[in-house]
Amino acid sequence: MSEEHVFAPLVERWTQRFQLDDADCAAIRSLPHSERLLERDSYVVREGEASNNCCLLLSGFAYRHKLVRAGARQILSLHVSGEFVDLQNCLLGTADHNVQTLSRATVAFVPQAALLALAAARPAVGRAMWHDTMIDSSIFREWVVNVGRRDSVTRIAHLLCEIAVRLGAAGLAQDQSFILPLTQEQLADATGLTSVHTNRVLQALRRDGLISLSTRSLKVLDWHRLRELGDFNARYLHLETPRELSPA
Amino acid sequence: MSEEHVFAPLVERWTQRFQLDDADCAAIRSLPHSERLLERDSYVVREGEASNNCCLLLSGFAYRHKLVRAGARQILSLHVSGEFVDLQNCLLGTADHNVQTLSRATVAFVPQAALLALAAARPAVGRAMWHDTMIDSSIFREWVVNVGRRDSVTRIAHLLCEIAVRLGAAGLAQDQSFILPLTQEQLADATGLTSVHTNRVLQALRRDGLISLSTRSLKVLDWHRLRELGDFNARYLHLETPRELSPA
DNA sequence: CGTATTGTTGAGCGTAGTCAAAGTTAGTGG
């Protein structure tokens, strides 16, 4: 991956949604950064650490999670390539959660100070960054609802819907088929269930002809019914272009 | 409440944490706004609505929530006076959740465009706003953990700890006592439990001498044990001066 | 003072958890 293309997907995504001018784009492209290849399960951020760098995911998948005293893990969100994975920790001094790769991944670490300086110098870019973090926030809210008020089948179906839509939007799905980057244990940790129960729910979804799933490869066979079953409404993903707001 | 003091608590809070100069503060104070008194249970934002105003809570309490198809409600967060209650919806065009008052409240509605213009014109203020929303985000993450991976007693204890610390930080608690602005049904909706079970857990906490609670008035009797029981660590609140209820 | 809201109690049930073991797939090194 050549240096000058590192930020290309990011610039493309942002220019589609926000009015970034050439200077904005150039400023993004000239951000200092160091590119790295991370093995699966590598920690990108550890809870309690001071964070000096922000991590942009160039390829692969990542997730956030937290541990409770009893030792259980709760996965907080999933991330696909093209996303900044810890703008969150960037603004708040110390990380309050862990970020880890789900797969082998390439990332670019960008010094926090450079990002904040860019946000201050180029308000349109700052707003794009803020906007991205607000979408993350919306997804957290939906996850609170998912683990708080939905039964196990609905919960799993909802999560699969979210993954299907987000991978689709990122161009990582064809014909309702995609690589599910999570083990059943990770699906369980994302939904607040046990891996045993998650396994049984997945079998039920297969039995009912909603999905086919084998070794990390998932195909949605009946999107309408899965969406219905999962009580899924994509609004919270805010995939549409945001309304244009011009400074007064 | 006189016009020029509407933003005073906000300016004070932000200047304590960020380096805002006089021009920044003046710009905040001169934000256009309309002040209103809202009765208890008033909607501030409704899911699906386009939002044109941001709501700053001047007094009273508010909460965010979402409904699932089955009709259950999940409370997503609580808000105390001095906080912007929907900077979230401000950046994203349409609201993805409801915001409602928990008590009679006074609020100031600020036009969204003015806020975004301010954020762009005065980067330090923009960063303060972004920072506030990132703390909300951190709290959402902790709530995902709370409802996803903690048992009922731990969950309720954790929520009570959060409320105690946040009300303490806002100067709304004295001597480990404060007004608990939630009914048991609302506590249940915040923790993903039923009101019946919440009632039983509260009784257990009273029986064990951790809290005393009667008609909306809660006193923490044993902060150390409650904190322990609730698996509570205030880091996620990112209070600069974590003013925890100290054991005398 | 009457009514609505909120809190409390009991009995029975069901969803999801626990524990343990076997089966399957993927990854690694010989």
Next chain:
DNA sequence: CCACTAACTTTGACTACGCTCAACAATACG
């Protein structure tokens, strides 16, 4: 390329935490 191992998935039997339903008590409030 195969053998071996670790990781992941599946199954069964049993358990328990928290839910449901329903009635009643206490409190707030107009």
